[in-house]
Amino acid sequence: MSKYSLATFVNETKENPQERDYFELEKPQLLEINLNNQFVWTKAGSMIGYTGNINFERQGMFSGGLGNLLKKVVSGEGSKLMKAEGTGKLYVADSGKKVRILHLNNESICVNGNDVLAHDQSIKSDITMLKSIAGMMSGGLFQVKLSGTGHIAITTHGDPLTLMVTPENPVYTDPNATVAWSGNLNPELKTSISFKSLMGRGSGEEFQMKFSGNGWVLIQPYEEMYTVEK
Structure with a gap:
């Protein structure tokens, strides 16, 4: 059989039926979730295919209470x-x-x-907000705190790097390149730029996230830009 035949192509790229884990990495950029009469939360717009009997219901992450206000300024499908x-x-x-x-x-x-790509129903999710003008202008205002016992799936542009945080060595990161951090850390947003300058937003180097204490922070080799809804 030719290595370029259609049959070879299908055989090389087809789904592996032996993989039955709840969350399974089918490809480096593709997550398979095996549902058995249960539900899971996924990022809106992330479904690319499914088999079986699965129903979908889109919901706002910021539903109810303060969320009714927050969702007016949060950008993208991540909300x-x-x-x-x-x-x-x-x-x-x-x-x-x-x-x-x-x-x-x-x-x-x-x-x-x-x-945040997906998390199972047993995981609690809470929105955390960094109260800073710099955070709003950089797209680093809202984060999701995931806690409990269960599976989650996160995404990065390229291969990420984890930096260890100690009391002696705080870590500073670009908000647009910061993916995740240990749940015990409470980052601060630092800037030496005036509010007037921020309104004419420039590069991410104008402000940083400061992580202090004991823990870790995950960064990616990419600055992900966000837009703010009017």
Whole structure:
């Protein structure tokens, strides 16, 4: 059989039926979720295919209360989640970004809202807000704190790097390149630029996120830009 035949192509790229984990990395940029009469939260717009009997319901991540106000200024698909419920195989991806599966064991992690791809129903999600003008202008205003026991999937542009944070060595990052950090850290947004200068937004180097204490922060080799809805 020719290595360029259609049959060879199909055989090399087809889904592996032996993989049955709840969250399964089918390809580096493609997550397979095996549902068995249960539901999972995924990023709105991330579904690229499914088999079986799965129902989808789009919901705002910021539904109710303060969320009614917040969702007016939050940008992009990262502000909304899709509930997928039923039995079957669900395939999700996000603009070719690499996917990383994590299993939390009564732990917590903070993730940039745009980088949350999926989490199972047992994981609690809370919006955290950095109260800073710099945060709003950089797109670094909203993050999602995921906690509990269960699976989550996050995405990065390229291969990420984890920097360790210690009391002696705080870490400073560009908000647009910051993906996630340990749940015990509370970053500050630092800037030496005036509000007037921020309104004419320039590069991300004008302001940084400062991480102090004991923990870690995950950065990606890419500055992800965000737009703010009017």
